[in-house]
Amino acid sequence: xxxxxxxxxxxxxxxxxxxxxxxxxxxxxxxxxxxxxxxxxxxxxxxxxxxxxxxxxxxxxxxxxxxxxxxxxxxxxxxxxxxxxxxxxxxxxxxxxxxxxxxxxxxxxxxxxxxxxxxxxxxxxxxxxxxxxxxxxxxxxxxxxxxxxxxxxxxxxxxxxxxxxxxxxxxxxxxxxxxxxxxxxxxxxxxxxxxxxxxxxxxxxxxxxxxxxxxxxxxxxxxxxxxxxxxxxxxxxxxxxxxxxxxxxxxxxxxxxxxxxxxxxxxxxxxxxxxxxxxxxxxxxxxxxxxxxxxxxxxxxxxxxxxxxxxxxxxxxxxxxxxxxxxxxxxxxxxxxxxxxxxxxxxxxxxxxxxxxxxxxxxxxxxxxxxxxxxxxxxxxxxxxxxxxxxxxxxxxxxxxxxxxxxxxxxxxxxxxxxxxxxxxxxxxxxxxxxxxxxxxxxxxxxxxxxxxxxxxxxxxxxxxxxxxxxxxxxxxxxxxxxxxxxxxxxxxxxxxxxxxxxxx
Amino acid sequence: xxxxxxxxxxxxxxxxxxxxxxxxxxxxxxxxxxxxxxxxxxxxxxxxxxxxxxxxxxxxxxxxxxxxxxxxxxxxxxxxxxxxxxxxxxxxxxxxxxxxxxxxxxxxxxxxxxxxxxxxxxxxxxxxxxxxxxxxxxxxxxxxxxxxxxxxxxxxxxxx
Numbered sequence: 140x141x142x143x144x145x146x147x148x149x150x151x152x153x154x155x156x157x158x159x160x161x162x163x164x165x166x167x168x169x170x171x172x173x174x175x176x177x178x179x180x181x182x183x184x185x186x187x188x189x190x191x192x193x194x195x196x197x198x199x200x201x202x203x204x205x206x207x208x209x210x211x212x213x214x215x216x217x218x219x220x221x222x223x224x225x226x227x228x229x230x231x232x233x234x235x236x237x238x239x240x241x242x243x244x245x246x247x248x249x250x251x252x253x254x255x256x257x258x259x260x261x262x263x264x265x266x267x268x269x270x271x272x273x274x275x276x277x278x279x280x281x282x283x284x285x286x287x288x289x290x291x292x293x294x295x296x297x298x299x300x301x302x303x304x305x306x307x308x309x310x311x312x313x314x315x316x317x318x319x320x321x322x323x324x325x326x327x328x329x330x331x332x333x334x335x336x337x338x339x340x341x342x343x344x345x346x347x348x349x350x351x352x353x354x355x356x357x358x359x360x361x362x363x364x365x366x367x368x369x370x371x372x373x374x375x376x377x378x379x380x381x382x383x384x385x386x387x388x389x390x391x392x393x394x395x396x397x398x399x400x401x402x403x404x405x406x407x408x409x410x411x412x413x414x415x416x417x418x419x420x421x422x423x424x425x426x427x428x429x430x431x432x433x434x435x436x437x438x439x440x441x442x443x444x445x446x447x448x449x450x451x452x453x454x455x456x457x458x459x460x461x462x463x464x465x466x467x468x469x470x471x472x473x474x475x476x477x478x479x480x481x482x483x484x485x486x487x488x489x490x491x492x493x494x495x496x497x498x499x500x501x502x503x504x505x506x507x508x509x510x511x512x513x514x515x516x517x518x519x520x521x522x523x524x525x526x527x528x529x530x531x532x533x534x535x536x537x538x539x540x541x542x543x544x545x546x547x548x549x550x551x552x553x554x555x556x557x558x559x560x561x562x563x564x565x566x567x568x569x570x571x572x573x574x575x576x577x578x579x580x581x582x583x584x585x586x587x588x589x590x591x592x593x594x595x596x597x598x599x600x601x602x603x604x605x606x607x608x609x610x611x612x613x614x615x616x617x618x619x620x621x622x623x624x625x626x627x628x629x630x631x632x633x634x635x636x637x638x639x640x641x642x643x644x
Numbered sequence: 645x646x647x648x649x650x651x652x653x654x655x656x657x658x659x660x661x662x663x664x665x666x667x668x669x670x671x672x673x674x675x676x677x678x679x680x681x682x683x684x685x686x687x688x689x690x691x692x693x694x695x696x697x698x699x700x701x702x703x704x705x706x707x708x709x710x711x712x713x714x715x716x717x718x719x720x721x722x723x724x725x726x727x728x729x730x731x732x733x734x735x736x737x738x739x740x741x742x743x744x745x746x747x748x749x750x751x752x753x754x755x756x757x758x759x760x761x762x763x764x765x766x767x768x769x770x771x772x773x774x775x776x777x778x779x780x781x782x783x784x785x786x787x788x789x790x791x792x793x794x795x796x797x798x799x800x801x802x803x804x
Binding site: 191306307309310313314316317320324329331332359362363364365530531532533535536537539540543544547548551553556557559560564568569571572573574590593594597598601602 | 646647648650651652655658659662665666669672678679680682683684685686689690692693696697699700703725726727728730731734735738739741742743745746754757758761762765766767773776777780784788794795796
């Protein structure tokens with residue numbers, strides 16, 4: 140492992156990569172602060188740039204920096220104007236915004252930055268332990284297990300979609316898998332479902348789909364609902380970034396607990412930063428006693444530290460399944476996976492062996508990213524926050540333009556732009572009907588791999604007998620099925636409990 | 645019927661069409677003896693798609709999700725409050741941009757797009773908007789062309 144760390148240091152500490160981390164964090168913070176633009180949109184917009192860098196380690200370092208920066212930027216807008224740019228920072232606004240209203244905006248930002256730093260750093264240390272162990276285990280996997288693992292990943296994402304949304308999430312996953320079949324078919328490479336269009340022969344472009352699913356609907360929402368991006372009161376001066384030693388002592392246990400809990404939640408596919416931050420907030424509120432508990436929701440520093448630590452630790456945790464199994468656990472890591480594949484790197488258990496520099500450089504750059512956020516971004520926040528006053532008449536045209544140009548330079552094809560607009564309109568309608576979109580993108584990315592592994596397994600055993608003959612495959616498939624039925628069972632039990640039926644009936 | 649159920653109905657139609665075209669996919673003679681075919685997974689997917697869509701149609705509407713409210717999520721019930729006209733106009737502008745990008749060239753098309761969408765959104769200070777759009781366009785063109793090395797035709801077809 141030491142060897143790996145040294146290799147990672149060597150790669151991550153090159154001048155170019157250091158600049159990329161800094162640039163990534165800054166860009167992420169800048170854009171992440173704008174209401175309505177979450178890490179998924181920003182990373183989607185940055186992908187063409189990352190792909191053009193060419194070096195996979197450098198590209199991933201840039202994107203990971205953007206990811207951290209975006210989460211931090213999201214916290215900033217949650218605290219300052221109560222407009223979370225990211226779902227993962229909604230819990231931050233519960234206590235962060237009251238603090239800002241009390242004139243303690245500077246202190247709130249510092250606590251947010253320190254907690255994020257601690258969460259991210261602890262997460263990175265845990266990642267160093269977890270990932271190699273998991274990937275040496277994953278080397279035992281055959282294509283049958285890979286297929287089963289992807290089934291588990293997809294059903295876990297659907298299962299965590301929220302109450303009453305599991306069927307919707309599953310439907311979105313199926314749409315994603317269907318979109319993935321457009322283009323050339325698995326194993327045979329003959330065109331399939333292209334409707335005779337030559338532009339579809341190579342399938343849908345992943346960048347176009349990511350932009351259409353995340354960046355475009357958000358921009359359209361800003362247009363539809365002007366209140367959504369309202370930036371009232373952003374001009375309030377931010378001063379006094381200092382935190383007392385006593386306050387640090389107060390939040391230390393919270394940070395410790397939440398960085399581990401957040402990381403573990405992040406590792407689970409489907410449960411990302413959002414669930415981690417809400418759960419972290421709820422747990423800490425229950426643990427707190429007396430006056431401390433009363434203060435939650437009214438500007439408690441513990442209530443601010445908990446979700447901030449948890450969401451950063453969860454972001455780091457979500458890299459575990461991505462780097463070791465090649466299975467993204469969240470929409471953001473799905474986009475990163477797509478970018479890696481475009482750069483000819485196959486994330487999975489062999490990543491550590493085939494591209495050790497990529498693997499370790501990413502981990503090391505996570506530390507560096509965290510330090511950059513703390514040392515560089517925090518002092519700049521009062522200046523960066525002025526960006527919140529950019530009028531929407533200027534903001535929205537540029538967001539739309541960036542999405543379009545991102546799709547265009549990937550393919551250099553005007554048809555791609557029409558596809559982008561069409562898919563974007565569909566995605567907006569789906570969002571209106573409360574369909575979760577990340578399962579669609581994850582289905583799309585995993586679709587090709589899933590079909591290839593399935594095909595290989597079927598050909599090897601000449602049938603589907605591998606599903607019940609290989610114990611590991613069977614176990615994984617059963618877990619996948621259970622995950623789908625779990626939410627329905629829990630809801631039913633909750634209903635029964637309400638009716639007064641004893642559990643166990 | 646709620647919007648999500650209508651979408652599920654549309655999706656059933658899509659799944660049936662998709663399943664039909666998978667079923668009638670022209671297989672090569674030698675493929676007929678193989679256990680996995682290019683249309684194996686599509687056929688499974690269309691069945692799953694119909695199944696999940698039916699579940700959505702048949703399950704009763706759950707109670708409002710308080711978490712969604714907290715996020716300030718968008719909802720159809722407030723559609724009349726939204727600026728639908730502006731959004732549609734912007735979508736139209738994006739389609740026009742897609743069609744005009746090649747013939748008019750990057751700089752002209754993008755500047756027009758930025759100023760036009762700004763105008764749709766209610767910006768009337770053209771003496772600020774046009775210079776901002778020009779600087780932004782030029783900067784992006786320079787970055788894409790020089791830093792990323794991707795060719796974007798800057799000028800209209802009759803000049804380049």
